[in-house]
Amino acid sequence: MLRDIYQTFVEFVRTFGALQLFFLQLLRFSPRVLFLRFRLVVLQVYATGAVSIVIIAVSGLFVGGVLGLQAYSNLSKFNAEDTAGIFVAFALVKELGPVITALLFAGRAGTSLASEIGLMRATDQLSAMEMMAVNPIRRVVVPKFLGGVISMPLLAAIFSMIGLFGAHLVAVELLGVDVGAFWQQMQDTLELKDVNEGIVKSVVFGVVASLIAVWEGYNCIPTAEGVGRATTRTVVVTAIAVLILDFMITAIVL
């Protein structure tokens, strides 16, 4: 029993270390891929970012809407519904924007990255590339990773922006909060550093989510079941990592 725990612990630390080394390897190839194989990165930005716009926009609209609704119904008890804008903007820009986008990103783009790479592994395409003296990390993994890293902050910004419009729709148009108060109070209270905190978070989450996705795909067991497991693990591990990191970044920044 104790030995099992010990074994699990050692295995966890080993995986964690291997992940770091994998990350360093990706970083080492990143500048070269970015400059010499820019086209591959653009394709991946399309595959991870552009196709996720719809889910991000719809989720953002409704998350913003529900925030506006909650803010209104609770703040109106204190006759302070004018401050709904502050509440919604803080929640969206600092926390919900980056976090929910990262979770959706893991579900929408992370899984496809992992399964694509995993399937290439399972069908020996990666080994075939190695046979042809093409480094599969450089040709396949790094562009996917960079595409995710570029897409994620942009998606988070789109999410926050559409969320604010959603909150505006519900609070101002439906519930009758004064439009001037809604935006003016928000602008008076929010500072550039609050927006920056959200941007930093979304960049970090982008790196983490993309890293986990390509890592799970690259190291999956080369069977149909293994690919399935890799996609599941991508979502689970990303969700946990993002939520823990979110707490840590907030604690450091505050």
Add this chain to the structure above:
Amino acid sequence: MQQTRTVEFGTGLFVLLGIGALFFLITQTTGGNDFSASETYQVTARFGNVGSLSDRSPVSMAGVTIGRVTDIDFDPESLDAVVTIVIDSRYDRIPDDSDASILTAGLLGSQYIGMQPGGSLSYLENGSEILFTQSAVILENLIGKFLVKSGSSDAEE
């Protein structure tokens, strides 16, 4: 070929939208009290208590933002707060006996410096000090005074 063009268009649209959203967040949700003037001059004012005044708090005259607070320091000699203010150079004809008071926007709003014009014929210039100031009103002190007062009037009855 058509396929490539779609991908390129989609990527371009996505990146533009993303950058637009970033720009929107940075400019539209922040900095309502942003004050940007290319040329400014600096004056100081001493307050007995600055309350919750902070850097970047607006300075307004007749309700118009004419400058902002850049620094708040404590003077260990005179034991009061020294507030440094920059004012837009366009407003260079503010009488030097104008007074500055720390006011609150709304009941629970943020604090700002409101200036009342004086009648002097000389004007504030770079480095001058505003002599007439009024400290922030601390809500707790007010409540305290009110309680003491109502308590004593009860005793008289």
